[in-house]
Amino acid sequence: MKRVKIIGGGLAGPEAALQAASLGCEVTLYEMRPHRSTEAHQTSDFAELVCSNSLKSESENSAPWLLKQEMRRANSFLLQAADASSVPAGHALAVDRTEFSNRVQQLIEQNPRITVVREEMTSLPEDLDVVTVLATGPLTSPALVNELQRLTGSQHLAFYDSISPIVDASTIDMEKVYFAARWDKGTADYINCPFTKEEYERFIQALSTAETVPAKEWEQIPTSHSETEGSASPTNNQQLATPKYFEGCLPIEEIARRGHDTLRFGPMKPAGLTNPRTGRWPYAVVQLRQENLRADSYNLVGFQNHLKYGEQARVLRLIPGLGNAKFLRYGQIHRNTYINSPSVLTETLQLRSRPDILIAGQLSGVEGYTESIAGGLLAGRFAAALAQGLTPVPPPRLTAHGSLIHYITHSEAKSFQPANITFDLLLPLEEELRKKIRDKKERHRIQCERALEAWQQWLQSAIKMMVE
Structure with a gap:
């Protein structure tokens, strides 16, 4: 054998x-x-x-x-x-x-x-x-x-994949959030951070002006004739292209660039998440999912991004309930090869x-x-x-x-x-x-x-x- x-x-x-x-x-x-x-x-x-x-x-x-x-x-x-x-x-x-x-x-x-x-x-x-x-x-x-x-x-070939931010559970303002599962499917294990229209507008404005991380050379996708010949790294004849994100895992700032309400139909979709305090769906929502068995940390579902860490702290603390959040890990985007x-x-x-x-x-x-x-x-x-x-x-x-x-x-x-x-x-x-x-x-x-x-x-x- x-x-x-x-x-x-x-x-x-x-x-x-x-x-x-x-x-x-x-x-x-x-x-x-x-x-x-x-x-x-x-x-x-x-x-x-x-x-x-x-x-x-x-x-x-x-x-x-x-x-x-x-x-x-x-x-x-x-x-x-x-x-x-x-x-x-x-x-x-x-x-x-x-x-x-x-x-x-x-x-x-x-x-x-x-x-x-x-x-x-x-x-x-x-x-x-x-x-x-x-x-x-x-x-x-x-x-x-x-x-x-x-x-x-x-x-x-290459595309960009992502890492979502993780927040310390003890720093979430539980008075401003609620537990629910979309359309009541399964148990209500997700923490939901509800936005009013005004809060959403403020968040989108901050996101649109946030500074992103410059792509490192190893992240760049080379485009030239020499790449088709099997070059493993950029040569003098190659140009470094803009990021080629995987459509199923886009950073939030890229989604926001595609339209003012695009996030509300993507990772911030409020459909099926009735707020028990109002009896209605919020204007937009960010969901937090439990990270570990101790339930002492939660990740921001679908909130991968390529923002600088200081900018992430500024923008993400505009999410209702996360005003004083401590982030255990910030979001990242990295290159994947296949x-x-x-x-x-x-x-x-x-x-x-x-x-x-x-x-x-x-x-x-x-x-x-x-x-x-x-x-x-x-x-x-x-x-x-x-x-x-x-x-x-x-x-x-x-x-x-x-x-x-x-x-x-x-x-x-x-x-x-x-x-x-x-x-x-x-x-x-x-x-x-x-x-x-x-x-x-x-x-x-x-x-x-x-x-x-x-x-x-x-x-x-x-x-x-x-x-x-």
Whole structure:
């Protein structure tokens, strides 16, 4: 049996390591932190969540719920750790970051088949007796980006991702806020900061004049002919372009530039959040989500930004209830790297030019914590099959996992962008059935039912193949 090497200790890497080890493989897990950190990480912990602490909706028959249900049926180790470290978050699965990382660390340390090596990998193995999973995430080191460009012969793409501010719970003025869940779905775990029209106008004015952080060279996205030839860093012939933000994770100042009321239809949407003091929806609202099990800190949902820290303090304290807030962490925007998967990856996450190398997690073009763990789950299983001399089989297109894989490997390469799991990615119902069933929720229920059935059959056939 071949040995499995996994590079990256974020979300996809540990999940892949634990999956491969559970299937009998000897695994070496490489992580460069603490010897070399990234521009966004604050610790050297496995599975550090650098942005929000949410793994999205747990509402039955939603797309994120379906993905997690498939993961639970496949014994996802990181999802088990998330469930065990969850904090109240209405109908979403949110975790205590520290507890989550600690549980993942314990799973890795207690597994006798996993060896951890804390050093930076600057090249990819050429050993034919090794299967490699590259799960270095959106902040892959320049050395490995160069390696990928050398192997794939294609340019790497980039977008900007985000970190939301975190506030000390004891400094929130609870007389000015209220607990509620949107449309009363789930428990009322979110703190809501309600705005009047005048307060919103004042906030928008302050935001529009706030000074942003100049983009550092490592954050810039080079644009020139030389980039298409695989240059890893700007040359004298390249120009540094303006930030290319990921549309699903825009900074609040960018959203505000797109229209005076744009924030009220985005992260500050008040719909379904009735204020018990007035019996009405506020003009706008900022939601705070619990950060940890102690409930001593909350993050500002969807409030990633690229403002200077002093400016953040000034602007964010205009939010009702946060006038005297102490911020434990300010918002940030950082560059993420991902490969052009439709051009270079197979449906089993293998590089076409090097089938012994698999790409997992956000580096492959999936977006989100849950999606990254799901990519690690598949990569670990595919790697285990390859290590045993078997041919890995991708999950069915009907499933959430299969739909994600299909998206990143079959999209139009020229316009490829990372994606979260949504029903848009899943196979729609047959036209005749769509005409018969008008209710969208019922359609989604049937899609989920079909997906879980197909997923279970795939799991059973994969296990049978490995046993035989």
